[in-house]
Amino acid sequence: MNLAQTERVALKETLLEKGPDAPTLCGDWTTKELAAHLYVREQKPGAALRSLLPGKQDPAKAQFDEALDRPYEEIVQAWAAGPQGLNPWRVLDSLGNSMEHFIHHEDVLRGALNSADEVEVRPLDHEHGKELHRLLKLLAPRMIKSPRPVVLVPKGFPRIVLHEGRGVSADGENVCRISGGVGELLLWLSGRDIVKLTFEGNQDGVVRGSL
Numbered sequence: 001m002n003l004a005q006t007e008r009v010a011l012k013e014t015l016l017e018k019g020p021d022a023p024t025l026c027g028d029w030t031t032k033e034l035a036a037h038l039y040v041r042e043q044k045p046g047a048a049l050r051s052l053l054p055g056k057q058d059p060a061k062a063q064f065d066e067a068l069d070r071p072y073e074e075i076v077q078a079w080a081a082g083p084q085g086l087n088p089w090r091v092l093d094s095l096g097n098s099m100e101h102f103i104h105h106e107d108v109l110r111g112a113l114n115s116a117d118e119v120e121v122r123p124l125d126h127e128h129g130k131e132l133h134r135l136l137k138l139l140a141p142r143m144i145k146s147p148r149p150v151v152l153v154p155k156g157f158p159r160i161v162l163h164e165g166r167g168v169s170a171d172g173e174n175v176c177r178i179s180g181g182v183g184e185l186l187l188w189l190s191g192r193d194i195v196k197l198t199f200e201g202n203q204d205g206v207v208r209g210s211l
Contacts, residue, residue, distance in 0.1 A: 002094045003128040007101035012080035014108050020072035023111035024104075025192055031108055032075070036067035038104065039079040042089050042097075098131050102183065103190055110194045119196040121181050126156070132182045133157045136189065143189055147205040149175045154182035176201045 001009075020032035029037070040063045067075050083089035089096065106122075113119065124132070136152065137160050144150055144162055152160040178185065180197035188195045189208060 002098070003131045004094050004097035004101050006125075006128065007105050008080060008082065008097070011101055011105040011108065012076055014105060015076045016073065018108060018111075022108065025107040025110055025194060026104070031111075032068065032072050034104060034107065035072065035075045035079060036064050038100075039067050039075050040064050041100075042079060042083055043087070045088060099135050099186065099190075102132065103187060103192070106183070106187055106192070110192075113194045115193060117194070119184075119194060121184060121196050124181065124183055129154075129157065129182050132186050136160065136182060136186050139186075140189060143209045145205075145207045145209050146176065148202060150206055151175060151177045152185055153177060153179040154185050155180065157182055174202055176203050176206050 015031055015035055018031050020030065020035075022031040024031060024034050026034055026037075040060060044060070044063045083093065109122075110119065133154060136154065140152060140160055141162055146163050149164050150162040152162070154160070177200040178188070178197055179200070180195070184195045184197050188197055191208060
C-alpha cells in the first residue's frame with residue numbers, strides 16, 4: 001500500500017484506541033473534531049467548494065457540525081472506508097492524502113505531549129519516506145522564509161538547500177541547518193513544534209509560512 005493507504009488504516013486504529021475526547025496537535029480540536037474534519041474533507045468535497053462562494057452560509061461548517069452529532073466510531077469508520085463512487089478523492093488519494101494522513105496521525109499520537117516531553121519517532125518504510133521527501137522538497141521552498149540559507153538534512157535522504165547564496169559568509173557560518181527524520185521535518189514545516197529535530201547555526205529570521 002502507498003503511504004496514504006497505510007496511514008489511513010493506522011490513523012483509524014489510533015483514533016478508535018484514543019476515543020473521542022483525546023487531545024490533538026490541531027489547536028483545541030479533540031480526536032472527534034479531527035475525525036469530523038477528515039470525514040467532511042473527503043466524503044463531502046462539494047461542501048468545501050460551495051463554502052468558497054459568496055453568501056452567509058458555510059456548507060462545510062454545516063457538514064462538520066452535523067458530523068459531530070453522529071457517534072464517534074461511525075464517523076471514524078465512514079472516513080476510513082475511503083472515497084466512494086464518483087468522489088474525486090478516489091483519483092487524488094495518493095497525491096493529496098499522504099501528507100494529510102501522516103501529519104494528522106502524528107497529531108493524534110502526540111496530542112498529549114508538550115515541548116519538554118521526549119518524542120518517540122515511528123519507524124518509516126523507506127518508500128514511504130521517499131514520498132514524504134518529495135513533498136518536503138516541493139513545499140519547503142514555498143513555505144520557509146529566510147534572509148539566509150537554510151539546509152534541511154533528512155536522515156537517509158538527500159539534503160534540501162533553500163535560499164542559497166543569500167549572505168553566506170566565507171566559512172559558511174551564516175547558515176541554518178535543521179536535521180532529523182524526513183517526517184519530523186515535514187511536521188515542523190507544517191507548523192508542529194512537538195518534533196525531534198536538531199537546529200544548528202543562525203536561526204534568526206527563519207520563519208515557517210504557509211502555501
